[in-house]
Amino acid sequence: MYKELFESLYAHYWQRIYRLALGYVNDADWAKGIAQETFVNVWNQLPKFRADSGYGTWIYRIAVNICLRQIERSKKVMSDESKIRQSKSVEEEYKETNTQILYQAISELSEMNRIIISLTLEGVDQKQIADVTGLTHANVRTRVHRIKEELYQKLNNYGK
Amino acid sequence: MESNQVNLEQLWATPRVEHSDIKEVYQSIDTYRLKKVKMNWALAIIGVSTIGWIIGIYIWLLDTEFAGNLWVILGSLCCGITMMLFMFNYYRLNSLMPESILTQSTSDYIALLTKEKKQQLQLSKVWMNVYIVTLITGIAIFTYPFIVKIDSAIVGGKNIVLMGYYIVLGIWAGVNMYGNKKMNTKKIIKLEQMISSLQAIK
Numbered sequence: 001m002y003k004e005l006f007e008s009l010y011a012h013y014w015q016r017i018y019r020l021a022l023g024y025v026n027d028a029d030w031a032k033g034i035a036q037e038t039f040v041n042v043w044n045q046l047p048k049f050r051a052d053s054g055y056g057t058w059i060y061r062i063a064v065n066i067c068l069r070q071i072e073r074s075k076k077v078m079s080d081e082s083k084i085r086q087s088k089s090v091e092e093e094y095k096e097t098n099t100q101i102l103y104q105a106i107s108e109l110s111e112m113n114r115i116i117i118s119l120t121l122e123g124v125d126q127k128q129i130a131d132v133t134g135l136t137h138a139n140v141r142t143r144v145h146r147i148k149e150e151l152y153q154k155l156n157n158y159g160k
Numbered sequence: 161m162e163s164n165q166v167n168l169e170q171l172w173a174t175p176r177v178e179h180s181d182i183k184e185v186y187q188s189i190d191t192y193r194l195k196k197v198k199m200n201w202a203l204a205i206i207g208v209s210t211i212g213w214i215i216g217i218y219i220w221l222l223d224t225e226f227a228g229n230l231w232v233i234l235g236s237l238c239c240g241i242t243m244m245l246f247m248f249n250y251y252r253l254n255s256l257m258p259e260s261i262l263t264q265s266t267s268d269y270i271a272l273l274t275k276e277k278k279q280q281l282q283l284s285k286v287w288m289n290v291y292i293v294t295l296i297t298g299i300a301i302f303t304y305p306f307i308v309k310i311d312s313a314i315v316g317g318k319n320i321v322l323m324g325y326y327i328v329l330g331i332w333a334g335v336n337m338y339g340n341k342k343m344n345t346k347k348i349i350k351l352e353q354m355i356s357s358l359q360a361i362k
Contacts, residue, residue: 007182010182010185014182019172019173023172036184036185036188037188039185039188040185040188040189040192043185043189044189044192065269068269068358069354098166098171098174099171099172099174102168102171102172121168121169121172121173122172123169134267134268148168151168152166155166
């Protein structure tokens, strides 16, 4: 019974968790490791899940805590400019380049802001972000607004 | 790049995602589970070996003058109890699945890490030293009747041998206490760094 539930949660959340982790560490292998560690924890804790919150909030909370523990491994996450340019078709390259610029810009934010903006861009509502991070709803709302302004500025500066 | 043309959500979701493979996750789950099983087996073997060793020594000594010797009994009890207490606390403090994964907020996580730091401090400053001292004391008491039986041709004879033996035991205890202190200090520094970093995040 847990296996089916776990596989359904995995199918629904894996890519979201991967993107959240990628937004935090800006390194594909590292992000994959974080996503895997998240689901190992989900598997181990699933029998004890009490539905105080939804599955999504619970899984995001595990992933966020694992991301925060990455401080143990490194003070800085990678922001490798050599990853930004790759040879693809012009349109693909443009999209891919802009995406990588976005992830790099996010990696330059403070740790909690990286998590907040990653969850926001993932479509998680602000109340749920507040539940996941332990911040107040008002605090999350203010931060999201400021973070987006900061990101637009960074993206503009990169274009110049 | 003009900000009013950028759709952050679209850029974020642009396919750049590593293809997932649930088999890799199941592999990690198995690895974790096997680690836990191995640790439990290791602790069980140490426990059973300790008890087996104590029983074995008694059986071996049954027909000798040492059977029923108070020093041997006290020494064995001392060592046995110390080993059991050590294993119990080691298992408790070194859980492979940190509770911190399930904390709701950074504040809760900091509180848990602070608790873990206090436990490590207690372990390094008090308990490890207690374990080493009581284990060495148990060994010293247990081996006393054997050492005094050693014939020695050197001047001063048995007393020199006894003194030399206990000095070596004392040095061994000192080396272990120093080594454990160093190891636990590293763990505590790491925890303190994590706590400071997380407090800065808030």
